[in-house]
Amino acid sequence: MSSILSVQNLNKSFGNKHVLHDVSFTVEKGHIVGLVGPNGAGKSTIMKAILGLINYQSGEIKIANQTVTPASHAALSKVGALIEYPGIYPFLTGWDHLQLFADGDHQLIHIQEIISQLNMDSYIKRKTKGYSLGMKQKLGIALALVNFPDLVILDEPMNGLDPEATKDLRDLIISESQRGTTFLISSHILSELQQLASDLLIIDQGAIVQQTTMHQLLASQGKQTIMLATNDDKTARQILKKAKFKMTADPRLEVVATDDETMPQVLRTLVEADIEIMDVKRLEGNLESSLLEVLKQYRVAQKLAKEQA
Amino acid sequence: MGTLVRQEIFKLTRKKSTWISTGFLVAVEILFAILSKVYPKTFVPASTFESLYFARPIIIFYMIAATATIITMEFQFGTMKQVLYRRYSRGQILVSKWLAMLLYSVYWYILSLGVAMLLKLMLFRHQLSIHQSAGHGLSIFAQSLEVSAATFITLWLLLSLVFLLANLFTNSAAAVSVGIIGYFATNIVTQLLTMLIQKWDWTKWNPLTMLLYPQMLAHPGVYQPLLNMQAWQMLLGNVIYIALFLWAGYKVFTQRNL
Numbered sequence: 001m002s003s004i005l006s007v008q009n010l011n012k013s014f015g016n017k018h019v020l021h022d023v024s025f026t027v028e029k030g031h032i033v034g035l036v037g038p039n040g041a042g043k044s045t046i047m048k049a050i051l052g053l054i055n056y057q058s059g060e061i062k063i064a065n066q067t068v069t070p071a072s073h074a075a076l077s078k079v080g081a082l083i084e085y086p087g088i089y090p091f092l093t094g095w096d097h098l099q100l101f102a103d104g105d106h107q108l109i110h111i112q113e114i115i116s117q118l119n120m121d122s123y124i125k126r127k128t129k130g131y132s133l134g135m136k137q138k139l140g141i142a143l144a145l146v147n148f149p150d151l152v153i154l155d156e157p158m159n160g161l162d163p164e165a166t167k168d169l170r171d172l173i174i175s176e177s178q179r180g181t182t183f184l185i186s187s188h189i190l191s192e193l194q195q196l197a198s199d200l201l202i203i204d205q206g207a208i209v210q211q212t213t214m215h216q217l218l219a220s221q222g223k224q225t226i227m228l229a230t231n232d233d234k235t236a237r238q239i240l241k242k243a244k245f246k247m248t249a250d251p252r253l254e255v256v257a258t259d260d261e262t263m264p265q266v267l268r269t270l271v272e273a274d275i276e277i278m279d280v281k282r283l284e285g286n287l288e289s290s291l292l293e294v295l296k297q298y299r300v301a302q303k304l305a306k307e308q309a
Numbered sequence: 310m311g312t313l314v315r316q317e318i319f320k321l322t323r324k325k326s327t328w329i330s331t332g333f334l335v336a337v338e339i340l341f342a343i344l345s346k347v348y349p350k351t352f353v354p355a356s357t358f359e360s361l362y363f364a365r366p367i368i369i370f371y372m373i374a375a376t377a378t379i380i381t382m383e384f385q386f387g388t389m390k391q392v393l394y395r396r397y398s399r400g401q402i403l404v405s406k407w408l409a410m411l412l413y414s415v416y417w418y419i420l421s422l423g424v425a426m427l428l429k430l431m432l433f434r435h436q437l438s439i440h441q442s443a444g445h446g447l448s449i450f451a452q453s454l455e456v457s458a459a460t461f462i463t464l465w466l467l468l469s470l471v472f473l474l475a476n477l478f479t480n481s482a483a484a485v486s487v488g489i490i491g492y493f494a495t496n497i498v499t500q501l502l503t504m505l506i507q508k509w510d511w512t513k514w515n516p517l518t519m520l521l522y523p524q525m526l527a528h529p530g531v532y533q534p535l536l537n538m539q540a541w542q543m544l545l546g547n548v549i550y551i552a553l554f555l556w557a558g559y560k561v562f563t564q565r566n567l
Contacts, residue, residue, distance in 0.1 A: 051394035054566040070399065071563065077396035087388030091324050100316055101391070143391065 004029045004151050004182045005050065010059030012045055012206075019045055021207045023059070027151075027184055027199070032177050034197030034214070035186040036291055042206040043186040044084060047153050050184075051081055063151060080149035082157055086140025090129035094120060094139050097128065102146045114142045117172050119165070133160035141169060145176065152176070154185045158192055170196060194287040202294055209298045217294070218285040219257055226263055228253040229279035230270065239273045240266065257282070313397060313405030314412070317379065321413060330371055334417070335424055338362035342428040354433050355441070359453045362428060364421035365460050366492075369467070372414050373488035376468045379406050380475035380562075381484065390567050399563045407472070407555065414464060418457060425453075452527070459523035462547045466519055467491050469554035476561040495520040503535040513537055519546040 005027040012020040020042050027033050035043050048054045050061055052070045061068045066075035088097065098111045115124050118138045128136065137160045144152055158166050173183055173196055187193045200217055202209040210217070218224045225248055230236045233253045241247060245266060246256040255266050263282065270277055321327050341362040345352040357363070383389040392402060440448045447455065467488050474484040495517055502521075505512045512518075513536055522543040525532040529540065536543075 048390075048567065051390075053390055053393060055564070073394075073396050073398050075396075076394055079394070081390075081394050083390050083394070085387060087383075087386055087391040089320065089323075089382075089386055089388060092320070096319075096323060100319055101395075103312070 002029055003027060004064055005184065006060075006062045007046070007050065008060045008062075010046070010049060010056055010061065012042075012049060012054070012056040019206045020049075020056070020059075021205075023203075023206070023208055025201055025208055025211050027182060029150075029182055030177060030180050031199050032173065032183040032185065032197045033199040033201060034193040035184060035201045035203065036190065036193065036287075037203035037209075038295070041203045043203060044155055045206075046203070047081070047083055047155050047184070047186065050153060051079070051083065052076060053083075078147075078150040079153065080144035080147060080151075081153040081155075082137075082140040082144045083153070083155045085159070086136050086143070088128045088131070088136050088139060091127065093127055094124040094131070094135075094142075097139060098124075098142060098146055101143055107146070110148065111142075111146060114145055114172075117175075118142055118168050134162055134165055137161055138165060138169075141172075145172070149181060151182045151184070154183065154187075156187055157185060158187055158189045166192060190287040190291065194284070202291065204295055204298055205302075210294055214287070215260075217290050218287070219259055220290075224257040224285045225283045226255045226257050226266060227279075227281045227283055228255070228266070228270070228277060231276040231278065236270055236273075236275045239269060239275065243269050245269075254283075310401055310405060310408075313401060314408045317405055317409030318412065321375075321409065331420065334364055334367055334371070334421060337367060338364050338421065338424045338428060342425075342432050346432045355449050358425060358429055358433070359449060359456065361421045361425040361453065361457065364417075364425065365457070368414070368417040368421060369460075369464055369492055370489065371417060372410070372464055372468060373471055373485055373492070374481075375413055376410050376471045377475045377481040377484035377488065379410060380472065381479055381481040384479040385481075393567065400559065403559055403562045410468060411465075414461065414468075418461060422453075422457065456523050456527050459526045462544065462551075463520045463522050465551050466516060466547050466554075469551045469558070470516075473554045473558035473561065476558045476565075491517075491520065506535070506537055510537055514546060516546075516550045519543055519550055522547055 003026040007026075008024050010020050010023040011018070023042070023046060035046065037043055045054065049056050049059075050063070050068065052068050052073050055070050063075040063079060068075045092100070094115075095111070098114070099107075102111055115121055118141065120135070120138055120142065123131065123135060128139065131139070137157070141154070141157055144154065157169060161169060170192065173185075177183060183196075185193065185197065194214065197214055200210070200212050200214055202212070202217075212220075215224075228236065230253065236253055237247065240253075240255060245262070246258065248254040248256060255262065257263060263280075267277065267280070338361065341352065341357055345354050345357040345362070383392055393399060397405075440450065470491060471484045471488040474487050475481065478484065498517060499521065502512075502515075502518060506518070518536060518538070521532060521536065522540070525536070525538070525540055525543055533539065538546075
């Protein structure tokens with residue numbers, strides 16, 4: 001699959017402070033990519049650089065093979081974004097905003113579609129000065145999607161959204177993604193991101209720590225397990241231990257999935273030992289703990305590297 | 310570019326202040342026309358018509374405020390990022406704002422001139438002929454048009470400075486203050502300016518002198534010897550300063566990190 005976004009060796013400094021260090025990554029078409037990391041790691045700076053909002057010292061950013069710089073925005077014609085907080089004119093209605101920024105044919109139909117999907121019908125014709133934070137956030141997201149973008153960049157899109165609105169947004173992102181839209185999303189609400197993102201970019205101190213898939217990250221950190229129910233769990237546990245599978249401390253029969261091959265291997269081992277399998281479930285791990293683990297390992301490695309140097 | 314200008318005009322038309330200020334301008338013109346009708350000795354009909362019934366200074370204040378806010382509101386409302394991360398270059402976005410303001414200033418001039426003509430027809434049909442001489446070989450109407458055009462040029466000198474300051478400070482208070490001070494400064498410092506020019510001729514090339522262009526056209530016999538300048542030199546000076554300030558504002562806008 002071809003990439004829609006490519007960032008190569010991006011370096012950015014604010015005065016003497018070097019905030020991005022040789023950042024390189026690619027984003028595949030149609031994927032939902034989570035950009036995660038602690039506060040001040042450089043997530044918003046990367047997003048702003050992609051959108052041509054800030055100058056950078058070196059590197060190259062390409063969207064659909066077209067270079068983006070602060071002076072050259074042609075590649076942004078198929079990009080929608082919401083960065084930091086939605087920019088809203090208080091003297092316009094929500095509808096005015098969408099009309100103002102919508103390009104091309106069938107815009108009214110598309111505007112109405114987005115309004116319905118985000119349940120904004122009841123207030124879209126009201127002046128935005130009376131909008132709540134959540135309403136503004138929804139409008140910002142609607143603005144990002146109004147021109148049928150191929151790539152959507154969302155910085156903390158769940159900010160200020162209630163659970164219902166969060167679900168509406170999640171459904172909208174998934175449905176747009178199924179139509180082929182690519183998303184690059186940064187969020188501190190990792191449980192939400194875990195439900196959305198297929199790929200992950202982990203960033204710390206202005207450097208990419210890891211580019212991986214959600215599945216790989218959870219598996220590599222031992223956060224993904226396989227829960228089994230058999231006709232004889234005690235024997236099954238002994239057989240699996242003997243076969244060198246890693247078991248959790250859970251008294252139930254739970255195996256740590258280290259990679260995609262773990263599940264078939266466990267099943268084969270038990271079947272060969274004449275154990276009857278009554279039920280099997282794959283339990284996803286937790287993005288938050290996996291991320292913290294990766295960051296911890298990265299920082300230790302960095303510290304060691306510094307000490308050795 | 311057409312889309313961007315249309316978007317700027319769309320925002321202006323959706324602001325209540327645009328329509329309130331339009332109503333206020335028309336009301337002021339009507340008020341001064343009535344005063345001129347009732348007290349023709351105090352408010353001489355020919356002079357009040359020439360000043361478009363006091364519309365010109367009001368237009369200058371409106372335009373200074375509108376020019377400052379067309380830039381600073383984008384920072385104030387946090388919409389600048391949204392405006393910039395589209396397919397248009399920063400240069401195109403800034404130029405669209407210049408063009409929107411140019412159209413807006415043309416709107417005010419056409420409106421005020423149209424209202425002034427209408428009021429003249431309604432109230433001074435038999436008392437005032439716009440074809441009567443205003444001196445210097447020009448009719449009242451021609452003089453009014455000439456001074457309006459000159460005011461328009463100097464207005465743009467002020468606006469180009471306001472654009473630059475709005476881009477530099479992202480704060481409308483600073484830009485509006487300097488614009489308004491610039492407007493009043495010409496009247497306040499004229500005497501000082503003429504003294505300087507009489508002493509050192511090269512000082513005439515400063516922007517404040519250029520702001521006296523409408524006065525030069527209205528009273529060439531007075532201003533030519535005082536400023537040691539011809540009208541065409543002042544026109545050229547205005548154009549050069551406008552280009553210079555707009556260019557500086559453009560550089561600031563295109564280099565800014567958001």
